Amino acid sequence: MGLSIALQEVRYKHKIALSHISFTVSxxxxxxxxxxxxxxxSTLVSCIGGLxxxxxxxxxxxxxxxxxxxxxxxxxxxxxxxxxxxPHITVRDLVVFGRSPYLGIADRITETDHRRIEDALIxxxxxxxxxxxxxxxxxxxxxxxYLGMTLAQDGEIxxxxxPTANLDLDHASRFIHKLRSLQTVGKTIIAVMHDLTxxxxxxxxxxxxxxxxxxxxxPAAFLSEGWSEKIFHAVPVRTPExxxxxTVK
Amino acid sequence: xxxxxxCFMKTNVSPKKHILLYTVILSAVLVCLFLCAVRxxxxxxxxxxxxxxxxxxxxxxxxxxxxxxxxxxxxxxxxLAGIGLSVSGVLLQSVTDNALAGPNIIGVNAGAGFASAxxxxxxxxxxxxxxxxxxxxxxxxxxxxxxxxxxxxxxxxVILAGIALTTLFNACISLLTLLxxxxxxxYNAFSxxxxxxxxxxxxxxxxxxxxVSFSIALLFGRQMDALCLGEAGASVLGIPVRQVRLVxxxxxxxxxxxxxxxxxxxxxxxxVVPHITRKLTGCRGRALLFFSALFGGCxxxxxxxxxxxxxxxxxxxxxxxxxxxxxPFFLWLxxxxxxxx
Numbered sequence: 245m246g247l248s249i250a251l252q253e254v255r256y257k258h259k260i261a262l263s264h265i266s267f268t269v270s271x272x273x274x275x276x277x278x279x280x281x282x283x284x285x286s287t288l289v290s291c292i293g294g295l296x297x298x299x300x301x302x303x304x305x306x307x308x309x310x311x312x313x314x315x316x317x318x319x320x321x322x323x324x325x326x327x328x329x330x331p332h333i334t335v336r337d338l339v340v341f342g343r344s345p346y347l348g349i350a351d352r353i354t355e356t357d358h359r360r361i362e363d364a365l366i367x368x369x370x371x372x373x374x375x376x377x378x379x380x381x382x383x384x385x386x387x388x389x390y391l392g393m394t395l396a397q398d399g400e401i402x403x404x405x406x407p408t409a410n411l412d413l414d415h416a417s418r419f420i421h422k423l424r425s426l427q428t429v430g431k432t433i434i435a436v437m438h439d440l441t442x443x444x445x446x447x448x449x450x451x452x453x454x455x456x457x458x459x460x461x462x463p464a465a466f467l468s469e470g471w472s473e474k475i476f477h478a479v480p481v482r483t484p485e486x487x488x489x490x491t492v493k
Numbered sequence: 494x495x496x497x498x499x500c501f502m503k504t505n506v507s508p509k510k511h512i513l514l515y516t517v518i519l520s521a522v523l524v525c526l527f528l529c530a531v532r533x534x535x536x537x538x539x540x541x542x543x544x545x546x547x548x549x550x551x552x553x554x555x556x557x558x559x560x561x562x563x564x565x566x567x568x569x570x571x572x573l574a575g576i577g578l579s580v581s582g583v584l585l586q587s588v589t590d591n592a593l594a595g596p597n598i599i600g601v602n603a604g605a606g607f608a609s610a611x612x613x614x615x616x617x618x619x620x621x622x623x624x625x626x627x628x629x630x631x632x633x634x635x636x637x638x639x640x641x642x643x644x645x646x647x648x649x650x651v652i653l654a655g656i657a658l659t660t661l662f663n664a665c666i667s668l669l670t671l672l673x674x675x676x677x678x679x680y681n682a683f684s685x686x687x688x689x690x691x692x693x694x695x696x697x698x699x700x701x702x703x704x705v706s707f708s709i710a711l712l713f714g715r716q717m718d719a720l721c722l723g724e725a726g727a728s729v730l731g732i733p734v735r736q737v738r739l740v741x742x743x744x745x746x747x748x749x750x751x752x753x754x755x756x757x758x759x760x761x762x763x764x765v766v767p768h769i770t771r772k773l774t775g776c777r778g779r780a781l782l783f784f785s786a787l788f789g790g791c792x793x794x795x796x797x798x799x800x801x802x803x804x805x806x807x808x809x810x811x812x813x814x815x816x817x818x819x820x821p822f823f824l825w826l827x828x829x830x831x832x833x834x
Contacts, residue, residue, distance in 0.1 A: 293725075295728055295729070314728070317731065325729065327723070327725075329723050331721035331722065344732055345730060397730070
């Protein structure tokens, strides 16, 4: 079942941002959405997050997302946006926000919420900086803090827009490793990515260009069909360990 | 890493203990100031006379009249104004995502003032409903400001729009005072803001407006707090951003409008109190609303008391006192924090 996306059209006033997008993300898989700047990747995230209107249908286990309440949607699908704000709040405060879908207006934070918050802080390696203010931490730590909030949301699907932006190679690699480890606890991951090398670690690649879906398939098929050269002018190089990295033509 | 800037965080006190500590301190200060505001004034009164009048003993009718007809309503007015404007300030700063927003800065007070002046000019018989008119003026102005905030991408745009609206409404009030001599007399006092001569019966409806708004705002405190993540950031957490904003606007307008109806265009409180409270306590959401209300009450009562005593028997209006006390204190806090970082 999983998440099924069938978008006919998404418009920003007179500009078509996405057209005829159709793919399925199976439960527990890791899908990387890639493409050049302005190809519609973040628009796709906004559609999944219910932030913008679209023509078409996105279903979760056969249920249209439009039929779910905003809270219910947030409890199932946790979205980490590309633009991360840095209000004067601590990392822990931010992670607490992740429990919002489960809290009514007058509800107090329960023991279960506290446990989830602590788990999220540990999973995102935030314990050391839990009491630090967002406007005092580095870009990479900020990404991790927002990942912590997304994890505290406890949705079965994580949608991450550019999760490795601002991270150095080592941290980016560890971040992807962390995402893959989340798969083992049943999380489904959809990540918008710029870094082709990191994207090749996904189970499924969705390639967008100019609002259209050019390719959907495994990283191996993506490489064998030569999409990296055609779209990114990047030549894949395979290391003896089997890892793939890219050089620009 | 040193990233715990708030003064009490340097100690090993837990956040729950902080909240208890601040509640006890601020409540105690508020009670003391309230009693002082009732006890002291331009007419000297001995401690014995004060307590005798308070307890209703015979022979202290004059003191009793002063206490219950002049000083007590005035102290209650100060308390309500402090709560109303501070809560309005916290809500407006959240909803516009702008630290410079305050009911007098972005034109909410002026809008409420214009609606009041309009009502006094054309419907003087309906003056008991002045708080409702003030609320309507404040609400429409806030709505206009929030729509501007939605269209303007810069935070400065909100402030500039507020300044433009304040100027427009003040010009409209001036025009009304020119056309109607009756409201000209009270316009000066109205524009500065003060609690002199406020009768208790005029405080009932504003009190309901302020306390109901405060209670609703407290209920929505967590959702309001999440607005700091931006509209999209809060939406993906399942927070109904538009509804929360509308509730905040409603409560902020009702509070500010209610205060304007009995205290005039009292400035500074709504801008400064939330900032000072935030800097002193480091709190957010419900705690910030609660502490701002307590601190706002302290500040306005203290300012009014000081205004009555400094040049007694001449009174300095609370609006002027607020500017004298609030501005230097705010600057001191600003520089103190900058030096400590």
